[in-house]
Amino acid sequence: MLKIDRPTSADFLAGGGEMGALTRAYNWSASQLGPPQTWPQSLRTALRILLNTNHPMFIWWGPGLIQFYNDAYRQTMGPERHPSALGQGGRECWAEIWDIIGPQIEQVMSGGGATWHENQLVPVTRHGKLEQVYWTYGYSPIDEDDGIGGVLVVCRDVTKDYLASAALREREAELARVQQIGRIGGLEVDLRTGFRNRRSPEYLLIHGLPPDAANESHEDWVRRIHPEDREATEKKFRDAVAGRVREYTVQYRIIRPSDGETRWISVKSTIERDENGRAIRLVGAHSDVTEQVVADLALRQSEERFRNLADQLAELNATLAQRVEEKTRERDRIWNVSQDLLVVADRNGVWRTVNPAWTKTLGWSEAELLNRTSEWLEHPDDGGITRAHVKKLGDSETTVKFESRFRHRDGSYRWLSWTGVSDKDRNYAVARDVTAEKAAAERLKATEEALLQSQKMEAVGQLTGGIAHDFNNLLTGIVGSLDLLQTRLDQGRTDNVARYIDAAMTSANRAAALTHRLLAFARRQPLVPKSVDANRLVVSLEDLLRRTIGETIDLEIVASNDLWGTLCDPNQLESALLNLAINARDAMPDGGRLAIATANVRFDSVTADTPALSPGDYVSISVTDTGVGMSAEVAARAFDPFFTTKPIGQGTGLGLSMIYGFARQSNGHVTIDSKLGRGTSVKLYLPRHLGDVAAPHASAVRAPELAFTGETVLVVEDEPVVRGVILEMLGEQGYRTLEAVDGPSGLRILRTNERIDLLVTDVGLPGMNGRQVADQARETRPELKILFITGYAESVAISNGFLQPGMEMITKPFDLDHLAQRIRAMISG
Numbered sequence: 123m124l125k126i127d128r129p130t131s132a133d134f135l136a137g138g139g140e141m142g143a144l145t146r147a148y149n150w151s152a153s154q155l156g157p158p159q160t161w162p163q164s165l166r167t168a169l170r171i172l173l174n175t176n177h178p179m180f181i182w183w184g185p186g187l188i189q190f191y192n193d194a195y196r197q198t199m200g201p202e203r204h205p206s207a208l209g210q211g212g213r214e215c216w217a218e219i220w221d222i223i224g225p226q227i228e229q230v231m232s233g234g235g236a237t238w239h240e241n242q243l244v245p246v247t248r249h250g251k252l253e254q255v256y257w258t259y260g261y262s263p264i265d266e267d268d269g270i271g272g273v274l275v276v277c278r279d280v281t282k283d284y285l286a287s288a289a290l291r292e293r294e295a296e297l298a299r300v301q302q303i304g305r306i307g308g309l310e311v312d313l314r315t316g317f318r319n320r321r322s323p324e325y326l327l328i329h330g331l332p333p334d335a336a337n338e339s340h341e342d343w344v345r346r347i348h349p350e351d352r353e354a355t356e357k358k359f360r361d362a363v364a365g366r367v368r369e370y371t372v373q374y375r376i377i378r379p380s381d382g383e384t385r386w387i388s389v390k391s392t393i394e395r396d397e398n399g400r401a402i403r404l405v406g407a408h409s410d411v412t413e414q415v416v417a418d419l420a421l422r423q424s425e426e427r428f429r430n431l432a433d434q435l436a437e438l439n440a441t442l443a444q445r446v447e448e449k450t451r452e453r454d455r456i457w458n459v460s461q462d463l464l465v466v467a468d469r470n471g472v473w474r475t476v477n478p479a480w481t482k483t484l485g486w487s488e489a490e491l492l493n494r495t496s497e498w499l500e501h502p503d504d505g506g507i508t509r510a511h512v513k514k515l516g517d518s519e520t521t522v523k524f525e526s527r528f529r530h531r532d533g534s535y536r537w538l539s540w541t542g543v544s545d546k547d548r549n550y551a552v553a554r555d556v557t558a559e560k561a562a563a564e565r566l567k568a569t570e571e572a573l574l575q576s577q578k579m580e581a582v583g584q585l586t587g588g589i590a591h592d593f594n595n596l597l598t599g600i601v602g603s604l605d606l607l608q609t610r611l612d613q614g615r616t617d618n619v620a621r622y623i624d625a626a627m628t629s630a631n632r633a634a635a636l637t638h639r640l641l642a643f644a645r646r647q648p649l650v651p652k653s654v655d656a657n658r659l660v661v662s663l664e665d666l667l668r669r670t671i672g673e674t675i676d677l678e679i680v681a682s683n684d685l686w687g688t689l690c691d692p693n694q695l696e697s698a699l700l701n702l703a704i705n706a707r708d709a710m711p712d713g714g715r716l717a718i719a720t721a722n723v724r725f726d727s728v729t730a731d732t733p734a735l736s737p738g739d740y741v742s743i744s745v746t747d748t749g750v751g752m753s754a755e756v757a758a759r760a761f762d763p764f765f766t767t768k769p770i771g772q773g774t775g776l777g778l779s780m781i782y783g784f785a786r787q788s789n790g791h792v793t794i795d796s797k798l799g800r801g802t803s804v805k806l807y808l809p810r811h812l813g814d815v816a817a818p819h820a821s822a823v824r825a826p827e828l829a830f831t832g833e834t835v836l837v838v839e840d841e842p843v844v845r846g847v848i849l850e851m852l853g854e855q856g857y858r859t860l861e862a863v864d865g866p867s868g869l870r871i872l873r874t875n876e877r878i879d880l881l882v883t884d885v886g887l888p889g890m891n892g893r894q895v896a897d898q899a900r901e902t903r904p905e906l907k908i909l910f911i912t913g914y915a916e917s918v919a920i921s922n923g924f925l926q927p928g929m930e931m932i933t934k935p936f937d938l939d940h941l942a943q944r945i946r947a948m949i950s951g
Contacts, residue, residue: 134158134166138173139193141208145173148209154186162266168274178279181264182227183272187212198255198279200248219244230261230273237261241284256284306456307408309391313363313401328387328410330378348375348384363401368393370404373411386412390459407459463538463553471495471512471549483555485531501527501535508540515544525556600630630935650931651689651788653813656720656741657681659692660699667703667718674713675706682720688741689811690788698781702745702804705778709749709802717746723807735791739810746803752796760794781806833949834876836860838868838883838895839911844934848882851938852945865890872899878906879949885912885931896929907948911936 135146135158151157158166165183169190172179178195182188189207196204207215216223222244226237238260246255259277263270307325319337326335329346347355351374362370370391378385391406457464457477466475476491484499496508504526511522522542527535537560542551607619660679668677699718706716723742725735752760761782778794781804785792789809796802835857839845845861852859860876862868865887872878872895881899885892896908905928913934925931932944 134170135173141191141193141196142173144205144208145169145190150209153188153209154184155188162271164264164266164271168264168272172274178277180275180277181272182212182275183264187227187273189215195277198246198277200246200250202247202250218247226261227273230263231270233263233270236263241280254281255279256281306460306462308456309389309404309406309408311404311406313393313403325408328385328408329376330380330383330385332380346376346379348377351375362393363404366395366399368395370406385410388461390461392455392459405455407456409461463555465551465553467495467512467549467551469515469544469547469549471509474548484528484536496528499528501529503527511540511542512549515542515549520544650691650693652692653687653811654690654692654695655685655687656695656743656808657685659695660718660720660743663696663699666700667716670700670703671707671716675710676715678715678717680717680719682722684722685720686722686739686741686810687813688808689813690790690808691784694784694788695806695808698784698806699743699745701778701781706745706747706749706802709747709751714748714801716748717744719744719746722810735807740790740807741810743806743808744803745806746801748801751798751800751802752794753798757794757796760796761792778804833879834858834860835880835882835945835949836862836868836871836878838862838865838881838887838892840864840884840887844884847938848941851942855942855946857945864888865892865895868895869898872906873902878903880945881906881908882945883908883910885910907951909944909948 135142138145155161165181168181172181172190172192175192176194178198179192180195181190183190189210189212191199191207199207203215212227213220213224222242226239229235229237240258242257242259244255244257245252247253256279257277258280259275262274262276264272264274266272307328308322309319309325310321311319319340321329321331321335321338323333325331326333331338335342344352344356355372355374358372359370370393371389373386373388375384375386377383388409388411389406391404393401394403394405395401460477460479463479463483464477465473465480467473472495473492476488478488480491481487486499497506500506500508507524507526511524514522520543523540525537525539528538529535536555537557538553539556540551540553542549544550607623611619661681664677664679671677703716703718710716721742721744723740725737725740727737728735760778762779782792785806785808790807792807793805794802795805833856835852837845837848837852837859838861839848840863842863845863849859849861860871860878862871866889868881868883869890872881881896883892883895887895892910892912896910899906899908908929910925910929910931911934912931930944930948932941
């Protein structure tokens with residue numbers, strides 16, 4: 123192998139400042155290396171580079187890793203190692219960090235190639251203290267003959283840069299978090315180069331733009347503005363740029379390209395100007411105030427890797443501080459111009475940072491708000507709702523939404539709508555002032571209640587007017603007939619007396635029927651519910667229905683197989699079906715077809731057609747005709763009291779309302795489906811009953827039977843006329859009678875030893891009602907039979923347990939023969 127003689131001069135150690143002098147002065151002859159004149163050429167070359175560069179460099183040489191370093195590296199060392207590290211073995215000098223750097227040195231010395239390390243934490247003791255120092259460094263081999271003679275280290279203490287970068291990342295993460303919560307989109311426009319701009323991802327999301335539109339042109343933005351706002355919005359923007367203003371705010375509509383929706387955009391921006399007032403740059407915040415869209419402003423950072431040891435590290439050092447300042451300035455601008463109230467708190471709810479919107483909205487200064495929880499601001503009636511939601515964020519939930527009231531400096535309270543999220547050690551929240559929206563909602567609610575009350579009063583006026591009209595007609599018939607009867611009797615004439623009595627009775631019965639329908643509509647009629655087989659009841663009405671509708675109308679009855687039983691008053695059901703058949707007949711003056719069908723129906727949930735029905739099983743009875751039908755407006759009012767489309771005198775308008783009241787009182791429902799020219803279908807839904815079906819009720823009229831000797835009836839009735847009529851009828855039937863005008867006087871008789879076979883009592887007595895009288899009477903006479911009389915009995919409408927064994931009820935007005943039959947049947951039974 124060719125050997126090159128080494129020069130004997132030590133000129134390669136020339137220069138190098140302090141470390142050059144120390145290196146030349148060092149007694150190398152006493153070291154492993156020997157005098158410098160004998161050192162290998164590769165070491166000489168490396169030392170010349172090391173001593174004459176301003177970049178920190180270090181050399182380990184030979185098996186003992188003898189150390190060399192320059193002035194730039196000396197600046198990173200403390201007195202613990204400088205100048206003693208010069209010429210010292212690496213293992214001895216760096217024992218405290220040898221577990222970190224030792225394997226890296228070994229890799230290079232063993233031929234494993236160079237190494238590169240960025241932001242490596244290498245703790246170093248300097249000036250008596252262990253410091254956490256971050257380094258970026260590279261280990262490169264120094265060749266010697268056919269092997270590796272040593273290691274050249276090019277390095278830099280990047281602790282300040284690393285911590286600044288970490289702080290930047292933390293601030294950017296905080297900014298991104300706030301922007302995401304506040305739904306704010308950032309915009310930057312370079313006003314020096316024809317509106318060249320940069321838009322954040324949250325801006326694109328708010329504006330409905332694709333990701334590749336981040337650098338869209340000014341013209342693209344103008345085209346997106348709603349046509350009605352376009353000219354004014356662009357003019358305001360250009361005037362702001364051309365003028366002297368620094369704050370630019372505007373609100374306008376856009377047509378969002380992604381879905382074609384019209385959205386309101388609120389913009390608040392700052393225009394930066396040079397010393398001559400010329401606009402340089404615009405930085406702004408965009409918010410979708412249509413729904414207060416939360417924009418996620420993602421600040422992406424892409425850092426270049428430094429491949430060149432000296433140049434790249436220098437570039438990073440020069441630009442990092444500027445980038446931190448720019449990002450911080452951008453974050454602060456968005457934070458300051460946001461119209462929403464932004465707050466950052468620790469996990470205990472103590473406020474650490476607030477934006478200026480808090481002062482604008484509530485009047486409190488930043489100093490007054492920070493370093494305390496929000497409890498001092500909360501309304502006392504809110505029950506600590508904010509503290510409760512802060513606890514939820516700390517325990518399990520990552521996002522909470524709620525509303526609460528905060529006190530303004532002037533003593534009033536503002537409604538705030540909150541959205542809060544949390545991370546490892548911070549809670550972030552955005553609040554929006556919704557006081558105006560709350561007030562508007564309250565005004566709307568009051569207006570709706572006033573409208574509902576007005577509609578109720580209109581319905582009451584219509585109802586009372588209808589009742590007065592019909593009752594005046596009926597009373598005219600009664601009073602007129604009685605006047606004529608009185609005149610004839612005063613004249614001593616008896617001709618036509620029966621006709622006048624019949625006329626008065628007819629009007630009275632019509633009045634009773636009207637009262638019955640009113641009670642049915644009001645769902646106050648006393649019902650006698652029984653288990654009913656609807657199929658049997660409908661079939662039993664077939665002959666009556668055919669006679670009622672006439673021969674020009676075909677009647678079809680479709681009875682469902684295995685029809686369930688239902689619980690209702692069979693008399694009222696018959697009356698309802700007869701009313702529907704009559705309405706159908708009147709709707710088919712030229713003939714047609716009437717179908718009555720039964721079916722089992724199950725509702726698994728509440729439906730739009732039957733909102734009043736609870737889920738469950740029902741028996742359906744439908745009455746369908748092929749008549750003229752109704753318009754939607756008429757069908758919507760069909761169940762209203764006194765509403766009728768028939769000519770005056772041909773209908774009271776209470777038929778369908780009576781059916782509706784009967785159905786609702788029976789815990790069912792009724793629906794109507796009608797179309798003009800196609801007919802009408804009315805469906806009755808009655809709840810399923812699992813009990814045994816009662817025997818068909820008898821409707822034949824029987825002659826009253828006379829009382830047996832000694833049977834006594836006690837009548838408790840506060841109305842003298844009614845009481846007198848009942849007592850007179852009972853006397854004519856042969857009963858012994860007792861009377862009382864109220865509950866207490868009736869009880870006094872019941873507590874004597876008088877024989878009493880039947881108690882007849884009005885339910886609606888003053889003070890103690892009829893049911894209370896019956897209950898106390900049964901305490902001393904447990905087998906006493908009781909017949910209740912009622913004309914308006916809210917508490918007896920299908921009330922479970924009202925009628926106990928031995929109790930029955932009859933409704934006013936009643937036929938005296940019917941009353942006599944009921945009394946005879948109860949005493950005999």
